[in-house]
Amino acid sequence: MSQPPDQGSTSRRKFVVGAAGLVVAGASGKAIADNPKNQPPNVPEWTRTLGDGVGVRAYGTPSKFEKQVIRRTVPWLTATPESSVSFTPLHELDGIITPNGLCFERHHSGIAEIDPADYRLMIHGMVDKPLIFTLDELKRFPRANRIYFLECAANSGMEWRGAQLNGCQYTHGMVHCVQYTGVPLKTLLNEAGLKSGAKWIMAEGGDAAAMNRSIPLAKALDDCLIAYRMNGEMLRPENGYPARLVVPGWQGNMWIKWLRRLKVGDQPWFTREETSKYTDLMENGKARQFTWVMDAKSIITSPSPQAPAKSKGLTVISGLAWSGRGKVVRVDVALDGGRNWRTARIDGPVYDKACVRFYYEFDWSGEALLLQSRAIDETGYVQPNKDDLRKIRGVNSIYHNNGIQTWHLKPDGEVENVEVG
Amino acid sequence: MSRLVSAICAVLLLAASTFAQSKNAPKKLGIGQMATAEQIAGWDIDVRPDGQGAPPGKGSVKQGEEIYMTRCAACHGEFGESAGRWPQLAQGKGTLASNDPVRTVGSYWARLSSLFDYVRRAMPFGDAQALNNDELYAVVAYVLNLNDIVDDKFVLSKETWEQVKMPNANGFYDDDRETTEKAFWNKRPCMDNCRGPVTITGRARAVDVTPEDKGAAAQ
Numbered sequence: 001m002s003q004p005p006d007q008g009s010t011s012r013r014k015f016v017v018g019a020a021g022l023v024v025a026g027a028s029g030k031a032i033a034d035n036p037k038n039q040p041p042n043v044p045e046w047t048r049t050l051g052d053g054v055g056v057r058a059y060g061t062p063s064k065f066e067k068q069v070i071r072r073t074v075p076w077l078t079a080t081p082e083s084s085v086s087f088t089p090l091h092e093l094d095g096i097i098t099p100n101g102l103c104f105e106r107h108h109s110g111i112a113e114i115d116p117a118d119y120r121l122m123i124h125g126m127v128d129k130p131l132i133f134t135l136d137e138l139k140r141f142p143r144a145n146r147i148y149f150l151e152c153a154a155n156s157g158m159e160w161r162g163a164q165l166n167g168c169q170y171t172h173g174m175v176h177c178v179q180y181t182g183v184p185l186k187t188l189l190n191e192a193g194l195k196s197g198a199k200w201i202m203a204e205g206g207d208a209a210a211m212n213r214s215i216p217l218a219k220a221l222d223d224c225l226i227a228y229r230m231n232g233e234m235l236r237p238e239n240g241y242p243a244r245l246v247v248p249g250w251q252g253n254m255w256i257k258w259l260r261r262l263k264v265g266d267q268p269w270f271t272r273e274e275t276s277k278y279t280d281l282m283e284n285g286k287a288r289q290f291t292w293v294m295d296a297k298s299i300i301t302s303p304s305p306q307a308p309a310k311s312k313g314l315t316v317i318s319g320l321a322w323s324g325r326g327k328v329v330r331v332d333v334a335l336d337g338g339r340n341w342r343t344a345r346i347d348g349p350v351y352d353k354a355c356v357r358f359y360y361e362f363d364w365s366g367e368a369l370l371l372q373s374r375a376i377d378e379t380g381y382v383q384p385n386k387d388d389l390r391k392i393r394g395v396n397s398i399y400h401n402n403g404i405q406t407w408h409l410k411p412d413g414e415v416e417n418v419e420v421g
Numbered sequence: 422m423s424r425l426v427s428a429i430c431a432v433l434l435l436a437a438s439t440f441a442q443s444k445n446a447p448k449k450l451g452i453g454q455m456a457t458a459e460q461i462a463g464w465d466i467d468v469r470p471d472g473q474g475a476p477p478g479k480g481s482v483k484q485g486e487e488i489y490m491t492r493c494a495a496c497h498g499e500f501g502e503s504a505g506r507w508p509q510l511a512q513g514k515g516t517l518a519s520n521d522p523v524r525t526v527g528s529y530w531a532r533l534s535s536l537f538d539y540v541r542r543a544m545p546f547g548d549a550q551a552l553n554n555d556e557l558y559a560v561v562a563y564v565l566n567l568n569d570i571v572d573d574k575f576v577l578s579k580e581t582w583e584q585v586k587m588p589n590a591n592g593f594y595d596d597d598r599e600t601t602e603k604a605f606w607n608k609r610p611c612m613d614n615c616r617g618p619v620t621i622t623g624r625a626r627a628v629d630v631t632p633e634d635k636g637a638a639a640q
Binding site for chain 2 (some may be wrong): 082111123132162166175191195208267276279281288290291293305337339374375376380384418
């Protein structure tokens with residue numbers, strides 16, 4: 001099965017070209033000076049010397065030229081890093097899958113470091129037989145693999161009153177999309193046996209916040225998972241290792257991390273996280289509660305303030321879209337602040353309650369533009385503009401800001417987060 | 422051949438037995454251990470609005486003041502006014518419809534159980550589940566008192582639970598987006614000449630609150 005010599009050299013040449021392309025992409029826009037000594041007709045050092053052998057990078061990390069691709073925080077947002085948020089660098093990513101180490105973090109009492117040997121999941125309450133599972137036992141159940149987006153209900157929450165943070169990492173970076181492997185929650189509930197009258201489930205974390213949320217039984221029996229893997233490997237501690245709840249399409253706060261307990265009951269618990277927080281205060285002083293579904297939303301990730309346009313001519317607009325109500329069926333893009341729309345091209349897989357990647361390629365003359373995108377989902381919901389959203393919800397609701405984002409692309413390629421009227 | 426037939430028979434038998442057991446629910450897989458009453462008791466800390474789950478014990482506003490001053494005031498302020506960016510616990514009445522709503526236990530929280538359940542599981546911050554039941558009742562009673570919800574002599578317990586009336590108990594309603602925001606479901610969204618001239622009304626750079634990038638990108 002050895003390769004013919006010519007085929008081998010072709011694939012090696014392809015690899016070198018590919019690697020060089022990556023470096024260029026990583027350096028682009030970062031004002032990193034290039035070095036003609038490494039470029040044709042010269043032969044760079046990496047072509048003449050041996051590199052690291054196998055095993056040196058036992059768990060691989062990104063290229064040293066990609067150090068800017070990191071989660072970032074907004075220190076003034078919160079009192080302490082243990083109860084705070086870090087944001088996904090959306091402007092540095094493409095496709096629909098978020099790498100595990102870049103998925104945004106939201107902790108309420110820091111990251112619990114749980115020894116999998118001591119991990120236990122308890123199911124009790126209105127069940128025939130209260131049960132405790134070890135992690136190994138969870139892994140014995142038939143598995144499901146599902147790709148879902150997870151968005152914090154407070155994503156874009158700082159933008160209700162106007163343009164504030166200059167970068168999609170900060171305005172929209174409380175979202176990620178990964179493939180989960182786990183057990184359908186309905187399988188575990190069947191194992192315990194639901195008593196008649198059961199209507200709600202309370203999920204509780206094993207961290208020092210012991211985060212707890214009420215979930216209607218119909219959702220629990222529909223598509224919820226107890227996940228222990230993301231993108232193939234075990235969950236990261238930041239994301240709930242060794243097991244978390246997956247509540248597709250619904251606000252991220254309900255996806256209890258470090259899941260330790262599921263209690264079945266006949267009414268909701270009205271926990272702090274579903275009353276004091278994660279309720280949407282309207283202009284009249286009354287608040288919506290149990291606003292679980294994340295409305296359809298989209299964001300142009302490039303060009304964007306952290307990813308300026310490089311040159312005139314053919315320009316690729318790249319963005320992400322998602323909906324908690326199902327599949328995204330269409331994304332439109334405007335270059336003029338929403339006067340005229342054209343339909344973008346969705347490329348890559350389109351899954352239920354998952355991110356989709358959209359592109360719009362155009363010939364940029366170098367004139368100033370106002371870039372916008374709007375997502376449309378399979379229920380016919382069209383992502384609204386911020387003014388229409390504010391007419392109904394006011395500006396005090398903190399959560400569920402899915403309004404259309406405007407980027408001001410300037411002639412020099414710089415991009416700024418702006419509001420238009 | 423006979424092995425194949427017997428294999429098919431076995432599959433059919435298995436299918437039949439599965440079907441027989443699954444009138445309503447799929448077959449149980451027999452994985453997991455029975456949770457004992459003792460195991461459940463150690464983790465079963467949630468409290469519902471009707472008081473279900475509230476532990477035995479009691480605590481007075483006066484006892485709660487002492488605990489609050491040593492365990493809570495550093496972050497939440499001596500009067501619940503908040504130190505720095507930590508959550509404010511008191512005041513804010515009448516602000517919910519204003520441009521600067523202050524959401525506190527007294528102005529916003531609708532139920533005693535939300536407060537009790539939360540303190541029981543997550544407070545004091547960094548020393549969770551350290552308060553005993555009497556301390557828990559006491560410190561919750563004090564936070565209610567800071568909000569003028571109970572008087573100075575109040576003693577909170579399962580017996581007095583029902584006496585606590587939260588000011589914003591009727592301040593919430595269930596998600597109504599599918600009716601109040603029905604206009605967002607639009608089969609034919611506008612594509613051309615959808616609005617008049619567009620002007621920029623706000624800029625993030627003018628606000629200037631984006632963190633400085635200390636990463637490699639700033640080089």
